[in-house]
Amino acid sequence: MTTTATPTSRTDRALAAVERVGNRLPDPFLLFLGLFLLVGVISTALQLAGTSVTIPGAEEETVVRGLFTGEGLAWLTVNLGANFIGFPPLVTVVTILLAVTVAERTGLLSAAIRASLGSAPRWLLPYAVGFVGVNASVMADAAFIVVPPLAAMVFKAAGRHPIAGLVGGFAAVGAGYSTSMLVTSLDALFAGITSSVTGALPQAGAAVTPVSNLWFNMVSSVVLALVAGLVIDRLVEPRLVREGAPVDMVDQEDAGATLESAPAAEDDVAPALRATPTELSPDLEPAERRGLRVAGLVFLVLAAVVVAAVLPGGSPWRNDDGAFLPESPLLDSTVFIVFVLFLGPALAYGFVSGSLREAADVPKVMGLGIKDMAAFIVLAFMLGQFIALFNWTNVGSALAVAGADGLESIGLTGYPAILGFILLASVLNLFIVSGSSMWTLMGAVFVPLFALLGYEPGFVQAAFRVGDSATQVITPMNPYIWIFLVMLKRYEPEAGLGTVISRMIPFVVPFWISWVTVLTVFYLTGADVGPGVGIRI
Template structure:
């Protein structure tokens, strides 16, 4: 039941103001075009001024390079195409989208959700979404694409507001990205970077491994899942109800008579069950759906077994040169392929068994419907790719990180306030450098030796960095996945803009940041190990 008669709260008014302000920004394509030109002007001025930055651990200073110079303009003309095609999220988004669209349009996801929610209490869903979201970083960036729409479907099937699930799923994945209940490739990546800057320290403490933050990660995952569930249940969903936000998805301008079916020219030859996409979910499965779901489950198990048989043998080509999977290996680089196959294979089986797919020609037609939904993002990706490539090429990100780190160091903070200042600096820099490995490479080179001299374990400093690396990335336009989320949100709210996204995400950012700091404080003041053999202080 909607609550449209209820007066907006003070929080509602604040978030509405943020939304209005953010939505007054130019179209995202034009916004990033303007930022591209701004970075070009600033970088050129800094190069003409002879600006350099010395990254700790390097022998030579790094010069800031300008766009509007001979070198810069040559770089642009040579790399315009590669900047677009090489934009990292395109590889993940477009590939996985092809498979997820088939799983969605055949009805497999809806059927699986109805079965899984048959006896699940409604009150538990926000907390389940929170837990799945913060743990989903095991799928790397694929989590940003898979979790939010599934969470929306879960909420809709349970009679709750689907946008609350969509928003909560994205927030949990993004703001909790650096933590998980299981060890991920990010743990190995961070450990390698940390160890690289401790080699010359006289007393470097315990060697950092992929499990050096495991205790902290598990505790943080549980706490953040509870916080995410609380925010979804008590703040986000009630606000959506007060706003009377739409519960049904709408299509793009290519609609038929205002219905949710895509235009006939796109899918007139597709099986009828695929035309409307994920509409209302009936409470009970019919015989064909049950049979299709059983066979899809069998297909999932078979494919999983094939993958395990391929990668587990000691001589598997998916292992690294040392015969392991961490810190890097072909298996970890195959995440997109694995997610693609585990969605597409069962979806095809479900479609043909249930009858939602009639013939093989239906498959590419259904995939095309998913690409059509993402057309606006693909256009935006052209400009995003140019901007991010320029930002990296000019070395402005490195200059920003090192300058901020040196500024904090010059203040002379010691003890726990220094840790909080470090986390706050990482949170701010995360608004500009969303790549965790890039930012940790820069910040770790400065702060790991600094805090080691103060007696702090490198593994503990790495744990503190995780807070700043994640909490704020769901509100920065520099995060390319925020624009993918905007496309998802527009399927419910066609008028949504960047301001809408930020307003939806803000209720998560501060609670996540504070909850994470509280968890770290418990470890710090309790003298607890953040991982096996890794305490707070160097013995």
Template structure:
């Protein structure tokens, strides 16, 4: 693509961020260095007897050092467990097996061509924004599913696929704490908030999974519109000006299909062509495959509903409900896996892109090949995050930051803004929303309750800071998965490339989300059923 437009000031600023970020070491070496740095800092803090008091805890939490007898023993015992127990591996590898079959058999491409082939091009950025912002109902699986689908939608409509890829990831990550639907995160946050308010003299309204529902609905609509505008007006024009590639780098899939037997050349060719064949017209076998895949999807969905809806279902919790915790919520990965794999197999065999059962594991192997770099990186990520948690350095950072804001003595709405800012900064280091809310909620829910604020409103404010900045922090493990996706278009892309692509979303999302909260505050509207601003 030929560049005909001079770069803007924003382009130059983002290009600088990209160059600086790309000069960082290889991610594996980067996290090895961070691992050693945290090890040294934790050891020094441990030797001088550093400890922090987490509000609500019976005892002080001591910082533990890596380079001590206890720390070195922990490392030698848990090296394998830190890797295998790295949470994203469970989600990524499992779902990836099913999503790869859906992609390589051509199901996703055919579904997109059938449903969006005639959709107006102007609407796509906003549709991607809406789906991404609300995709947290799929939990972490959204980080894997939405971006590549968004890229395919853009490609099918003749728009820049990287814009869809970037927009999909940004909408999922920067808007992760909100959704029009009640999610497991709502239940988790509510449980933590109620645990904090239990001892307060006036705890306000009881916080439930729907206590932020009105705020979440309003936020999801606004953020979807903002995401669409950023994709349409900032991200895609910059990609065009930079002449970013619009096609994936060619892959040697034939070799990946070898699984102890000679690969079928015809199957390999079909699988290789399927994801990129996005012409608007569907062949008869593709239409038949889509119909059968749709029937299989409906049948599987009915089976899931029949299994979980009866009162005595084993997928309910001990109280007979699904919230705040239940086997159903813990089965999200399984449900997504089945709902992708079943229709994908049906489509593959009906359309002819799969010829025999032995082709299925070969196709799954293609997905593992694509993610091999991340799996290697996951070894170091797992060690670093496990060390960060075990040493209690993360807890010390959060408590120190919270105490600093509390000591300033801010009152009124500026204190809420300061609280959101602190959450946004801490989110760069602690991307687990439940962990950070446990620490921050223990300090700020009682503090703001004394100032007359409902705990449910404070929880809504926390959501803003908990999400907006997580798409630019290396601490987010899914940012490295996104980098693997981006490298399929831009092999030279690095962490700086990712951050420069994400920055245009962070500030608009943060400002828009704070604006929504401010409107609720000024008007006094309830943030959820029965939950106002003031106690």
């Protein structure tokens, strides 16, 4: 008999309200088009009113410029293309994505996950699933599709409840999406957005790069993995056993039809590159094991080459003082290093395992990654216009100064202001699940605001990451929650959105509290959140 959790009527009403509000939000492109026009109107009104602000540290007043003036319209017509092409995330994200796509489509990332989960002892499985899930954002959104079913398979093979693996895998991926032990395309995306809004600040702090949150991310990923494992082991699985939740999949011919979320590959690409997660086994084939060994060796060789290139005292990757911090060619080469460390092992794995047949397959696979990014590239056009307008009009500076003065007037300039910012991001995350969209919107205001209060932009970005992920596994606005529901229905045909929410809630609060605790420790100790990026400017 299938048993599903029945949420209270109050919970149903709350979820229905969230869904109604979220459904009324326009498409992100149209949302930022509307915000672009709104900023244009506000900036024009402020210019006509003769508005100017004095930014602490600046020698001259900053005058607000209006879009709907002769000067503003001329700026727009001249810079429309430059605003788009100059949007910083395009340079970093698309470049890194080319390599990550090869690693994903050849099967390297999936094989590495299966190897790490399959080799874990039975008692360690929940923590292994937590660690893999939290760090799986290196696969971008594909992690939502790959990790949960594999975790369920491994749990069942070890004699544990498969739904616990399924639920734990999805929760770890979603609630911990903004962090990873490795530098990912998300780091590049956030860093690009942060950098794009600090240019007008006289004291912008340390340059924000894809590694600016590395130390914070590494600590957070370990802590969240432990928390995820503990929740799976002590809360989720015992509850499933008490409820008598089924341990076998229901025979449904079309149950997994919607799980094939990856776009279909071109006909002339190797068939192995078209495999979906539901076709994968937790056991590795001999060719996959050989591919992993060779890929690991290639990774070590490439890493050694990088170290050998930058360690000598006269290395061209050091700065003028012979160091690497706070800025140096080495930090500016992060995109290249990440690209090479993903692409080299991915190529080795692909050709050894047979998922790549010939050299011509490589650009075809890279093309699939660009195809997957088409929606983001279109959105980036509007995001670029919005950020550029926000900076050019100086509306962001005016809001930052006004906000900083307001916080100072009520005495809220310390850590409580950061906690309020995280809480706001967590609430907004229920409605805007796109991290890039939300950080574009919040970063334009809060990065300059907190910079005026003395906080490093890189630290503010780290705080945003906490609020950006923890709540996205309980919002109907997350498209992957519906895909997860299909996965869950293969075990519990009567499961609905309320069932999913009830399975996810045990993760949200512990994740949020533990992640805030990690940030608090960094704040209180003054430890850098990344290379050369401290708490205060």
